Amino acid sequence: MTVLFANNSADEIKEQFINEFPTTEFIFNEDMYSVGESLAEVSVLVGYGSTIKADLLEKMPKLKWIMMLSAGVDQLPLEYITEKGIIVTNARGVYKVPMAEYVISVLLQVYKQEKKLIEYENGKVWADPPAIREISGRTMVVVGAGAIGQEVARLAKAFNMTTYGVSRSGRALEYFDEMAEIGQIDEYLPKADFVVSVLPGTKETTGIFQYEQFKLMKEEAVFVNIGRGNSVNSEALLKAIQEKEITHAVLDVFEQEPLPSDHPFWTEENITITPHLSAKSPRNAARTYAILTENLKKFIEGDTDFINIVDTKKGY
Known part of the structure; x- marks a missing residue:
């Protein structure tokens, strides 16, 4: 053999x-x-x-x-x-531990205003950045409740979050307070402070996040994508950020990788870009x-x- x-x-x-x-x-x-x-x-x-x-x-x-x-x-x-x-x-x-840690780390980054803190440090500015918040006690919707999604939910529970999972079957899973089928996603997006996409790349998941989905989210919602870039309509997400339909997006995956240097995502203050590294360990x-x-x-x-x-x- x-x-x-x-x-x-x-x-x-x-x-x-x-x-x-x-x-x-x-x-x-x-x-x-x-x-x-x-x-x-x-x-x-x-x-x-x-x-x-x-x-x-x-x-x-x-x-x-x-x-x-x-x-x-x-x-x-x-x-x-x-x-x-x-x-x-x-x-x-295999990748559930580093990817779940990544999600918690970027949510803390957004809520603790770490981008602004680094900017202040580099400029030797002694000041409090605006709107520092706690992620504890929030509500998270995990879209794609496989091994990675479950680990994300497990860590979220350490911060006393309410967790909703969305999967193809909608069957009950540990660490989720409630599960839903993928066709019910629009019912759960308005509940979320944090929406985490861990979707695989399939025909069914391509383009599942359109402008309508971002519009359903809270204005203060944070969207994190560690699944596949093609699950998100990039133009729709950009519009949602610019029109303040959501407060922040953290993106580790993209429709085109590497992300072109002239892509408008790079210059949006309320979009955080990482180079497909959430699984690294x-x-x-x-x-x-x-x-x-x-x-x-x-x-x-x-x-x-x-x-x-x-x-x-x-x-x-």
Whole structure:
């Protein structure tokens, strides 16, 4: 059996897998196009969706399983993968801790006026910035109540927040006071002090946040997007900020990345931009490879009851 790591794997990762699975052949090559004829022997592919193309998969007739090193799978050729019956697993849950911490940190940044404080410090100004507030006791709506959304809600509970979750099924989940289906989102937006989008990139979620949705929110609402950039109509969000329909937006993901330097988001005082880093953590690799190790053991034993199987038809 051959396993292809199509990513820049650290030497300790390579040694770990070679030592733990001595009868398995491993190929470590970030550039799949240079692997050559060995692609025909690959049973397991480990990598990121941005590098996995249908033309490469066609050269892997023995491929049975793709292990994504990310949570999102929207960049994969899902129709081809579904047609061929290839199993896909992802790193769902790996990034929940850093992403939930990011949400709390940016909400505190907005409410504690940290942008203004840094400006004062740089200018050696001794003054209180206006409107310093507490995030405690507020109401949060989390749109996309998966592993990350649940962790966001768990941390929000430490600040005594009321938490509403929105998901495809609307089924009850821990740390949420109430759950709703995605079609009910407009009923919950007016309740929120904080709206946090953790939506995956699917056809159903594309453009779900239009001007009408921002207009439904409180004027003092803060919107945070750590899911997918295409879930938000950028022009609608810009208009909502400029017309003070909401007070602030924190954006870590965008329709186009990197965000162009001439994009109007950069110059809006009430928009905070970060470069798609909410999931960053030095602990992610260990979490991800623990999932891969467990699944690979199962695969070798003929068991495909994997951790984090993705429904390739739904895209998550």
